[in-house]
Amino acid sequence: MNRISIGVDLGGTNLRIAAVDEQGALVEKVTLGTKVSLGRDHVIGDMCDAIQSMSEKYRNSAPLLGIGIGVPGIIDMQTGLVRESPNLPDWVDYPARAAIEQRLKTVVILENDANVAALGEKWLGAAKDYADMAMLTLGTGVGGGLVLGGAIWRGANGMAGEFGHTTVEPEGQTCGCGNRGCLEQYASATAVVRLAREAIASNGGSALARAAHSDTEFSAKSIYNLAIQGDEDARRIFRYVGRCLGIVLSAMVNSLNLPIYVIGGGVSSAWEAFSPAIFEELRRRCMVYAATAPHDPLATNQGASAHVEAGPGHKTIITRSLLGSDAGLYGAARLPMIAETRR
């Protein structure tokens, strides 16, 4: 009888709950809307109801290993407090873990959403079988996660992995974090739309402008659709996204020399449009990449074939997420399976 754990991906838009077994097989997945506007108690209520009904369903068939929850914010692992969360503002400094545990009458593990996405890709995705890896998630913002020696690297205060706030342009766009010119300002979905509006304002970018006016939800996806149709203005935006990612990845590769870096999140669907610029920057800018690049980086970035062994002659792999939007869900389910200390 396979044991299962329940993973939760608490996003600003969707609340997803899955039961996953120890081999990583999906048993069941439920998607709800996250009713952020109704307040944290309502969201926690919806989440706990769904967790409870799922755990009861499998009570007699599969022992429950535990519950892991990916939260879009910085979590204090000691206290279970959410320290910062742009998408769940009323969760900040609220003892979320204690509230959830009180309702469920069992322990849960909270973890930053980009960290669980990294853990998911490390367990079952593009970085499977690598002990060391980093992940960038290109969504509303740019999240980051670092896995070293098989475990999430949290740092001294549990705040590590914020690669999205590496400076790309020292005097660039102001970022919500207080810095200027962060990667997040050039490689998030929000940034892609802003860059498109800037292009329209400066040169009228005709197809972009038409899309912006006719498309009620003018999004990164609309701009990607124009790019794959060959629109030069849209293509230029994604080349710039790739350039900025390449600058930050160059620093990551030179600093950490990890065997593999995975790029996920919604914007990673536009991989074809921005990845050539990433590799161009890496070859120009990054001596460690230049010394360790695969002969054909794009070819080794198409999934399972990327799984080569790390070692002295190891090639540096930069690749897109294999699990896509499920990375965080699998990573959250993984948390109870590798928890170092059970309270």
Next chain:
Amino acid sequence: MNRISIGVDLGGTNLRIAAVDEQGALVEKVTLGTKVSLGRDHVIGDMCDAIQSMSEKYRNSAPLLGIGIGVPGIIDMQTGLVRESPNLPDWVDYPARAAIEQRLKTVVILENDANVAALGEKWLGAAKDYADMAMLTLGTGVGGGLVLGGAIWRGANGMAGEFGHTTVEPEGQTCGCGNRGCLEQYASATAVVRLAREAIASNGGSALARAAHSDTEFSAKSIYNLAIQGDEDARRIFRYVGRCLGIVLSAMVNSLNLPIYVIGGGVSSAWEAFSPAIFEELRRRCMVYAATAPHDPLATNQGASAHVEAGPGHKTIITRSLLGSDAGLYGAARLPMIAETRR
């Protein structure tokens, strides 16, 4: 009877050899010139003669634990080959470790010079008692070392820790590594002199210009002397050095959330001139630093008082090297004491 090990700091200018005991006490230190122009065989000969005479001297009083050598270059730890070395060009792809071991008839450990400096500061210096730390060495170039869990983090190919090649200005000064705008181009001794010559060329910077003409060895030190005398042009250069260091440290703190970052190398003597700008940038640019900064970062950066415990409420310490130019010597002597595998 204390056991000793012999540490070697092989610089482009000086060749220093020390016997250090297991408690970190210096037993003896010898400084020779590195006769790079006479070729690698001559340098290896001088080094091995000095190691041999030192090891013979203590043969009857202190058992020898081993020999560690810090080399200014990227070392392949498996093969003992020097992979890259701007200061020892004829060592590249030469089996240096085998040649040294053949002469000494014993095993030696080769390691990158910035990595051994980090190890020295972690063992006996500013990062004493911290398991995790990073180091920047501001010398002819800008080196970097990362210590995680008490051990040097080498990465998949032994090339990790190259923080000096993080991009600060995407279209800035061309760097020897192939990138543009690397930290090394703004925070090394070489960079300080170049920035001074640029200031002279653009505005005639009178005191700088006089120093450049009268001082036969117009160096980073000459410019620092002008800065402490209050010369505004010289002070501006060091503020810019601090700004660039602050941008890179911001990325390091956001990414790694280490408890302590140590700045060493010759240029760190100008700490008073550049460090205020580092902290200004960190406060503005780095959310993890903003959340974890000590009340008075400069006060906690004056040595032994910086030794606080890492933990949930840990403060991020940015401080200068305590061991100064001896960091690499002590770190090299430390190598045989913590070697994971003895061949």
